[in-house]
Structures are given as structure tokens and as C-alpha cells.
Amino acid sequence: MLNKKQLSHIEKRLLEERARALRSLGLFDQMAKADRESGDSDLSVYTDHMADQGTEAMEREKAALFATKEGRYLYRIEEALRRLYNAPENFGSCHTCGADVGFERLDALPHARYCIECKVKEEEAA
Numbered sequence: 001m002l003n004k005k006q007l008s009h010i011e012k013r014l015l016e017e018r019a020r021a022l023r024s025l026g027l028f029d030q031m032a033k034a035d036r037e038s039g040d041s042d043l044s045v046y047t048d049h050m051a052d053q054g055t056e057a058m059e060r061e062k063a064a065l066f067a068t069k070e071g072r073y074l075y076r077i078e079e080a081l082r083r084l085y086n087a088p089e090n091f092g093s094c095h096t097c098g099a100d101v102g103f104e105r106l107d108a109l110p111h112a113r114y115c116i117e118c119k120v121k122e123e124e125a126a
């Protein structure tokens with residue numbers, strides 16, 4: 001279980017990583033504009049934005065985004081931010097065993113969903 005200070009640190013890390021991923025995808029300016037227009041400065045998620053549109057063009061754009069490693073990474077970051085905002089009390093718990101993922105691991109890998117033991121098991125199984 002993370003304390004408030006740790007949570008806000010992870011939030012900052014996630015936002016940094018999100019900005020970095022958006023920049024490398026060439027989407028940063030587009031997103032900054034969308035953020036301003038929606039008035040939701042905390043989290044106006046690119047993926048949510050596209051889900052709202054729901055057009056065929058948007059679906060294609062989404063598919064193209066997810067076809068890249070950076071695009072999938074961005075999705076994981078945003079998913080983690082959503083988890084952090086929606087259920088901060090559960091953030092940092094392993095999705096498989098419920099153990100603490102650990103602050104140091106989250107600092108290095110803020111979108112981590114599994115503790116190191118479960119991650120290793122998963123990789124061995126794969």
C-alpha cells in the first residue's frame with residue numbers, strides 16, 4: 001500500500017512517461033490541444049478521446065497506434081493513470097496475487113501491474 005506522497009510521485013512519473021511517449025509518437029501537440037479543449041487538465045486520455053469519437057477513421061488510427069511498441073506503451077501508461085485516479089487504494093497491488101508491487105519497482109516501471117515474482121512466473125510460462 002502506497003502513501004499519498006508515493007502515489008503523487010508515481011503519478012508524476014506516469015505523466016512524464018505519457019508526455020515522452022506522446023512526443024515520440026508525434027502526438028504531443030495534438031494532445032495538449034485536446035486537453036485544453038476538454039478542460040480536463042489531469043487526464044484527457046488519447047484512447048478515451050478516440051473511443052468517444054468511435055468513427056472508422058479513429059478506429060484505424062487506434063489500430064495504427066497499437067501496432068507500434070510506443071503506442072502500446074502509451075496505452076499501458078494511460079491505463080495505469082486511470083487505475084491510479086479511479087482506485088488509488090488499490091494502486092500498487094499485484095493484479096495476480098495482491099501483494100505490494102513495491103515503490104521502487106513502480107518508480108522504475110510506473111505502469112507495472114504485477115509484483116516481480118508474478119512477472120517472473122509469467123515470463124517463465126510464456
Ligand SMILES: [Zn+2]
Pocket residue numbers: 094095096097098099114115116117118119
Ligand atoms: Zn504478484
